[in-house]
Amino acid sequence: MSEFEAFRLRAHDWLASVAGTFGKAARKGLSEAEDLALGRRYLAARFDAGFAGINWPKEIGGQGLSHIEKVVFDTEEMAFGMPTVYFGISLGMPVPILIRFGEDKAWVKERVIAALRGEEIWCQLFSEPAGGSDLAGLRTRAEPDGNGWKLNGQKLWTSWAQYSDYGVIVARTDPTQPKHKGLTYFWVDMRAKGVEVRPIKLAGGDSHVNEVFFDDVRLDDSQRMSPIGGGFGVAMTTLMIERYVATDSGGFGPPLDLFVDLVKGLEINERPALNDGRVRSAIARNHAMRAGLESITARAMQMLQAGMEPGPEGSLNKLVSVRSRQKLSELAIDLQGNLGFAFDEHAPVKDNWTTSWINAPTGRIAGGADEMLLNTIAEKILGLPQDHRPDKGVPFNQIPA
Numbered sequence: 541m542s543e544f545e546a547f548r549l550r551a552h553d554w555l556a557s558v559a560g561t562f563g564k565a566a567r568k569g570l571s572e573a574e575d576l577a578l579g580r581r582y583l584a585a586r587f588d589a590g591f592a593g594i595n596w597p598k599e600i601g602g603q604g605l606s607h608i609e610k611v612v613f614d615t616e617e618m619a620f621g622m623p624t625v626y627f628g629i630s631l632g633m634p635v636p637i638l639i640r641f642g643e644d645k646a647w648v649k650e651r652v653i654a655a656l657r658g659e660e661i662w663c664q665l666f667s668e669p670a671g672g673s674d675l676a677g678l679r680t681r682a683e684p685d686g687n688g689w690k691l692n693g694q695k696l697w698t699s700w701a702q703y704s705d706y707g708v709i710v711a712r713t714d715p716t717q718p719k720h721k722g723l724t725y726f727w728v729d730m731r732a733k734g735v736e737v738r739p740i741k742l743a744g745g746d747s748h749v750n751e752v753f754f755d756d757v758r759l760d761d762s763q764r765m766s767p768i769g770g771g772f773g774v775a776m777t778t779l780m781i782e783r784y785v786a787t788d789s790g791g792f793g794p795p796l797d798l799f800v801d802l803v804k805g806l807e808i809n810e811r812p813a814l815n816d817g818r819v820r821s822a823i824a825r826n827h828a829m830r831a832g833l834e835s836i837t838a839r840a841m842q843m844l845q846a847g848m849e850p851g852p853e854g855s856l857n858k859l860v861s862v863r864s865r866q867k868l869s870e871l872a873i874d875l876q877g878n879l880g881f882a883f884d885e886h887a888p889v890k891d892n893w894t895t896s897w898i899n900a901p902t903g904r905i906a907g908g909a910d911e912m913l914l915n916t917i918a919e920k921i922l923g924l925p926q927d928h929r930p931d932k933g934v935p936f937n938q939i940p941a
């Protein structure tokens with residue numbers, strides 16, 4: 541048995557042993573507050589069992605294992621439906637960036653352990669009303685103030701900001717520079733004076749995204765995580781991590797087995813739906829597509845393990861998987877006739893085709909809209925000419941707004 545297979549079995553056994561306390565059945569009917577509290581308890585248990593921070597260094601509270609063991613554990617964990625959603629962004633991007641760029645190593649270690657145990661949550665404050673796809677167009681500003689900075693402006697679509705203790709943020713520190721050059725990267729205390737979080741209700745009924753306002757919020761210079769004016773580079777590192785950390789060949793929707801199980805119980809024109817050509821083709825296409833995406837991710841993990849940077853092909857993952865999830869969810873609803881429209885706003889996205897379908901459009905925007913991923917594929921993989929960029933090199937304060 542390979543070391544990875546032995547690890548997979550150990551992970552599976554532990555997950556199965558706690559599934560009754562934290563898994564799908566235990567979560568059924570819980571309010572969001574109760575589910576979050578259960579999630580915090582699950583993360584503490586996962587930490588104590590030695591399955592937290594799998595590929596992070598031991599010195600800061602991780603397990604010192606490889607990226608491959610991390611993917612193995614995540615894949616096993618996903619099947620049990622544990623309450624990890626509140627911590628996905630926190631442990632996915634901001635905390636790894638803190639490990640890499642945080643100055644005060646003792647403080648960083650405390651934060652990392654608190655985040656791994658689910659005691660603290662971090663959010664990612666990048667997008668704004670004028671800076672989403674064009675992140676470098678952001679207008680939140682940090683101005684020098686004594687030995688620190690004063691932060692003013694607004695962020696938008698910040699996932700889980702309402703539960704966050706800290707956030708990583710990109711702000712404009714020099715509007716006289718071209719847009720990519722005048723940005724600086726900080727961490728911010730979400731409980732600081734002048735921070736206001738307002739949840740936004742989404743089509744699926746939940747409110748995990750927020751507007752966040754900053755009104756004269758004081759930042760110490762020790763909260764700076766990039767050179768002054770060097771924030772865009774750290775932001776790009778964050779987004780590169782996102783392309784590979786935030787992957788799921790099912791597009792963050794239900795597993796293909798759930799579709800097969802559904803279809804087994806249905807008929808089309810009094811014949812088993814499983815014999816229908818459209819249904820068989822959907823199953824085959826999705827199986828092949830998911831296997832292809834999983835091999836792109838596996839290759840990226842092996843590259844990371846070997847100390848290399850994976851290429852832009854990570855952009856394919858979300859583009860293809862979320863589009864396919866949307867189509868498959870539509871087919872699942874269609875096949876159920878009127879029953880397909882029954883909508884339970886508490887049903888998890890991964891267990892319910894209607895919830896999956898209604899939430900799919902947000903997945904095609906979050907973490908890079910489809911068109912932006914197509915631009916990346918066109919320019920970086922296919923080598924096509926760059927998109928027209930009329931503001932390239934122009935000082936930010938001279939770009940018409």
Ligand SMILES: Cc1cc2nc3c(=O)[nH]c(=O)nc-3n(C[C@H](O)[C@H](O)[C@H](O)COP(=O)(O)OP(=O)(O)OC[C@H]3O[C@@H](n4cnc5c(N)ncnc54)[C@H](O)[C@@H]3O)c2cc1C
Nearest residue numbers: 664665666667672673697698699902905906907908909911
């Ligand atoms: C559920 C959800 C969670 C999110 N969580 C976070 C979070 O935690 N933190 C965070 O910082 N952000 C978050 N976001 C924001 C997300 O990153 C942005 O919504 C996304 O980058 C798109 O930006 P935008 O909304 O400003 O749209 P815009 O950039 O205004 O785009 C509008 C449309 O124009 C298209 N478009 C824009 N530019 C081009 C171009 N050059 N070529 C072709 N088409 C183009 C886009 O593809 C899109 O269809 C989240 C969004 C969602 C929906």
